[in-house]
Amino acid sequence: MAQLLIGRVSPATSxxxxxxxxxxxxxxAPSGALDIVSLAVANAVAGRHPSAAAIEVGPLLTQIHVIDxxxxxxxxxxxxxxxxxxxxxxxxxxxxxxxxxxxDLGPAVGGVFSYVAVSGGVVGRPVLGSMSVHARAGLGSPxxxxxxxxxxxxxxxxxxxxxxxxxDAPARTPGSIRVVLGPQDDYFASETLDVFFRSTWRIxxxxxxxxxxxxxxxxxxxxxxxxxxxxxxxxxxQVPGNGQPLVLQPERGTTGGYPKLGVIIxxxxxxxxQIPLGGGVEFEAIGVREAQDLAISxxxxxxSFRSRLRLIRDSSQGFTLDNIADAAVNAIDFDQAIV
Amino acid sequence: MIEQPLPRILPCGDSAVSVEFGECISExxxxxxxxxxxxxxxxxxxxxxxxxxxYRALCIxxxxxxxxxxxxVALVHQELRALNLKNRRPTGRVWRVPVCYGGDHGIDLGMLxxxxxxxxxxxxxxxxxxTYRVYMIGFSAGFTYLGGLDTRLACPRRAEPRIYxxxxxxxxxxxxxxLQALAxxxxxxxxxKTPVAPFRLDREPMLLFEPGDNIRFFSIGEKDLLDMEKxxxxxxxxxxxVV
Numbered sequence: 023m024a025q026l027l028i029g030r031v032s033p034a035t036s037x038x039x040x041x042x043x044x045x046x047x048x049x050x051a052p053s054g055a056l057d058i059v060s061l062a063v064a065n066a067v068a069g070r071h072p073s074a075a076a077i078e079v080g081p082l083l084t085q086i087h088v089i090d091x092x093x094x095x096x097x098x099x100x101x102x103x104x105x106x107x108x109x110x111x112x113x114x115x116x117x118x119x120x121x122x123x124x125x126d127l128g129p130a131v132g133g134v135f136s137y138v139a140v141s142g143g144v145v146g147r148p149v150l151g152s153m154s155v156h157a158r159a160g161l162g163s164p165x166x167x168x169x170x171x172x173x174x175x176x177x178x179x180x181x182x183x184x185x186x187x188x189x190d191a192p193a194r195t196p197g198s199i200r201v202v203l204g205p206q207d208d209y210f211a212s213e214t215l216d217v218f219f220r221s222t223w224r225i226x227x228x229x230x231x232x233x234x235x236x237x238x239x240x241x242x243x244x245x246x247x248x249x250x251x252x253x254x255x256x257x258x259x260q261v262p263g264n265g266q267p268l269v270l271q272p273e274r275g276t277t278g279g280y281p282k283l284g285v286i287i288x289x290x291x292x293x294x295x296q297i298p299l300g301g302g303v304e305f306e307a308i309g310v311r312e313a314q315d316l317a318i319s320x321x322x323x324x325x326s327f328r329s330r331l332r333l334i335r336d337s338s339q340g341f342t343l344d345n346i347a348d349a350a351v352n353a354i355d356f357d358q359a360i361v
Numbered sequence: 362m363i364e365q366p367l368p369r370i371l372p373c374g375d376s377a378v379s380v381e382f383g384e385c386i387s388e389x390x391x392x393x394x395x396x397x398x399x400x401x402x403x404x405x406x407x408x409x410x411x412x413x414x415x416y417r418a419l420c421i422x423x424x425x426x427x428x429x430x431x432x433x434v435a436l437v438h439q440e441l442r443a444l445n446l447k448n449r450r451p452t453g454r455v456w457r458v459p460v461c462y463g464g465d466h467g468i469d470l471g472m473l474x475x476x477x478x479x480x481x482x483x484x485x486x487x488x489x490x491x492t493y494r495v496y497m498i499g500f501s502a503g504f505t506y507l508g509g510l511d512t513r514l515a516c517p518r519r520a521e522p523r524i525y526x527x528x529x530x531x532x533x534x535x536x537x538x539x540l541q542a543l544a545x546x547x548x549x550x551x552x553x554k555t556p557v558a559p560f561r562l563d564r565e566p567m568l569l570f571e572p573g574d575n576i577r578f579f580s581i582g583e584k585d586l587l588d589m590e591k592x593x594x595x596x597x598x599x600x601x602x603v604v
Contacts, residue, residue, distance in 0.1 A: 043422070046413045048560060048568045049542075050502040149562065158545055159502045161562070205371035205379045250386055251499060251506070253413040253420030255377045277415050277499030285374030288425075313375035314425040321426055 024091030024142065028173040029124070032080030034135075034230065036168040037144060040073035042152035042161075046253070046276045053156040053272045056231065057292035059192060059324065060099035061137045066327035067096035067116050067188055068139035075146065075153040077138040077169070081130035081298065086138070092120045093177055094141030100133030100296065115187035115334055116141070133296040142178025156273055157231070189330040192323060198306040199290045201259065202313050205252075206281035210261075211244045218283060222302045223267070229299060231273040233260075236303070240265030243281060251279045257286030257294070271295065289316035367441065368393070368418075370434050375425055378433055381418040386508055386536075390417050391496055395573050400440045414572050415497045416506070455492070455575045455604040458540070458557050460531050461586040462488070466554035473533065473550060477513045485580055487511050488552065493538065495574040503542025503560025505570050510538045522548035529554045529590075531578070540570075556589035557600045564596045577603075 028035075038061070041054020055061040055078055062072035070076075077086075081100060097104055097113045104111050107123040113136075119125050127136055146153045146163030155162030165173060207215065217239050226235035241261050254260070258270040260280045269286065270278070284307065286294050297303050369381045380397060383390040398414040401421065408427025413420040423433055462485045463470040474481045493507035515536045523546060526532075530541040534549035541547060542559040555578075559569050570576065581589070593599045 043410050045502075046411050046420075046422070047498065048502055049498045049500060049504050050560075159543060202372055202374050205373050205381070250384060250416050251497065252379060252381070252415045252418045253373070253377075253499070255373045255420070255422065257374055275500040276413065277497060282373075285372075285377075288375050310372045310375055310430045314429060317375045317425050 023145075023179050024093045024121075024177045025089045026093070026125075026140075026175040026177060027087040027089045028169050028171055028175070029085035029087055030083055031169055031171055032082035032084045032127075034078075034080035034168060035084060036078055036155035036157070037075050037146065037162060037165065038078040038137075038154045039075040039152055041154050041272060042150045045150060049276050050150075050159055050161075051156065051272060051274050051276050052152075052256075053154040053161070053231075054152070055137065055154075056135055056271060056295035057099060057137070059292045059320065060135070060296075061139075062324040062327055063114060063188055063191060064096045064098040064137040064139035066331060067098070067114060067186055068094060068141045069116075069186075070139055070141070070143060072324050072327060074139070075144050076140070077144070077175075079127055079136045079138055081134045083129050084127040086125040086127075088119045088121050088123045088125070089174070090121055091177070091179055092118060094118055095125065096139045097127070097136055098139075099136035100130035102130045102133075102136065103128030112187075114191045116185045118185070130298070132298075134298050135296065140177045145176035145178065154272075158273065185334045186331040187334050188327060189332050194293050194296075198304045199294045200287045200308045200313065200316075201284040201305050202287060202310050203284045203307050204282075206249075207283050209243050209245050209249070209281035210241065210283055214241050214244070215283065217241065218267070219305055219307060222304050225297050225299050225301050225303065226266075227299050231271050233271050233274055234269045234295070234297075236267040236269065238266070241267065241283075245281075249279055249281050251277045254278045254282070255285055257288070257291045258282045259284050259286065269294065287313040287316055289313070289320045370437050372430060373420065375430075377420055377422045378430070378437070379418045379420050380437055383417045386416050386496065388494065388508075391494070391508075391572070394419050396444055397437075397440060398572075400444060404440075406436070413499075415499060453573075453575075453604065454571075454602060455577065456570065457601040457603055458555055458576050458578050459581040459585065459589060459599065460489070460553040460555050460578045461581050461583060462531075462553035464583070466527075466586070467531070467552040469533075469550035470552050473514060473516055473552065476516060479513075484514060484552070487514060488538070489578040489580055491577070493576045493578075495570050495572050495576060497572055498559075498568065498570070501541075501543050501545060503540075503558070503568060505540040505542070505559050505576075507538045507540070507576060510536055512536070514538075516550055518548040519550070520548075522546045526551060527554065529556060529558070531555055540576075554586065556586055556593045557598070558593050561593075561596070569598060569600060 038055040041052035043052045105126040153163045223236040223238040262280045382393045411422035493509040497506040528544045531553040532549035
């Protein structure tokens with residue numbers, strides 16, 4: 023076993039996996055990582071299942087101390103300075119951290135959330151099939167709340183001696199966030215929808231894992247404000263009475279009493295969640311069929327990560343060209359998460 | 362055969378649809394939502410991940426790798442054609458739920474009484490006289506939305522929600538009344554507290570009240586509230602199933 027001690031920690035840092043779908047009819051939103059692609063990259067490099075639990079780290083300075091044992095870690099997500107024991111390291115590749123090392127994640131300079139995956143996994147007991155923290159419902163493991171200074175995480179001791187990285191790591195192209203209109207786009211005049219799609223919105227500081235608020239022009243409803251609650255999905259763009267949209271996130275209310283003009287497509291939800299507070303965002307509408315093609319491509323890409331790993335050439339370990347020739351490793355030590 | 366005009370089937374992004382039977386609160390609309398919820402639930406289609414019945418629509422969450430949008434629409438139409446409402450009546454269960462009204466547990470009871478031009482005791486009598494239908498569990502875990510509130514008790518939601526209200530709060534918002542399972546913010550008015558936990562992770566069943574159930578409230582005192590809260594924490598329902 024190994025132990026990690028949380029030192030200084032960004033608010034909004036918590037254990038997240040891919041969430042616990044299946045309970046929204048109980049009023050329990052699935053929670054889960056805000057950026058499932060970055061989670062999957064970190065997990066693949068750490069030798070874990072793409073949906074396995076990792077540490078979702080917020081944008082502020084965070085320090086994790088290895089106080090016992092050694093761990094293999096991989097970090098993916100926001101752009102930020104990374105160090106182990108004072109030595110810089112790159113995201114998207116497996117690194118070893120030993121007892122006495124501090125793992126430093128500096129303040130994010132691009133993006134918001136980083137995923138720290140541990141080779142041996144974080145020890146915990148899944149709640150309704152998932153370790154993801156849902157703060158308001160008080161669910162999650164090993165803590166049912168975001169991490170705070172002084173928390174200790176037990177980790178599996180399994181440690182691959184082979185350091186790997188991802189071939190052709192996915193890069194996100196900046197651009198509009200794509201939206202499928204509905205289910206209540208008819209609650210808005212077409213001029214109002216034009217305003218939504220032509221404006222540059224800013225992410226409000228009052229944004230969190232329940233929803234990201236957008237600051238921009240006031241959007242008015244066409245129909246009466248007496249909207250009877252219906253179901254919500256991740257990425258729903260709700261427009262409450264104050265005319266400022268709220269984009270629902272994984273710890274959202276499962277039903278909502280405000281009209282939703284559209285839903286961010288699955289393939290863009292991670293990219294949207296990585297827009298910093300105060301950051302600008304624009305939206306464009308696409309059809310549901312195209313959105314589904316993109317969702318399927320993303321799912322297939324995530325599945326492919328485990329077969330796109332390669333050994334990192336490390337001169338201190340004396341790799342030769344021969345070794346590198348068979349360095350495309352398939353499914354190394356690939357196991358399920360500890361969950 | 363469904364006796365209503367056909368519902369609208371609306372995409373909610375690329376991985377869900379809303380099958381919308383109407384735009385208002387009505388028992389008939391709710392019956393249709395719950396009937397469709399049951400038939401899809403019975404089907405166990407591998408690509409359908411969640412069914413969320415609400416007041417007036419069924420939200421169907423699915424995996425686009427297993428079902429494309431057009432296929433989901435076709436599936437819904439198929440199930441609607443086969444729907445036989447007579448076989449799909451709501452549960453018909455009736456629960457008796459204890460509530461400690463007023464005082465510290467119902468800080469808005471006085472305000473509601475003044476609004477209605479009557480005494481707090483009368484508000485309690487009116488509230489506990491009705492049989493309410495459970496329309497929806499939503500917003501947060503176990504939050505139970507009820508219809509059938511006497512219009513004398515209706516009161517628009519607060520402009521400024523309260524940041525913290527306790528678990529077990531019995532509330533009024535607009536024309537609805539609700540049981541709030543978890544502590545949290547609300548813009549609804551607090552009239553009492555119930556020791557019943559609509560949602561408990563470590564209890565079978567986890568969720569006590571289901572859409573289509575009926576609830577009647579009865580008034581209890583502070584001491585009974587404390588005793589029943591202990592029992593509830595130990596896993597007892599504390600609510601009584603009458604039918």
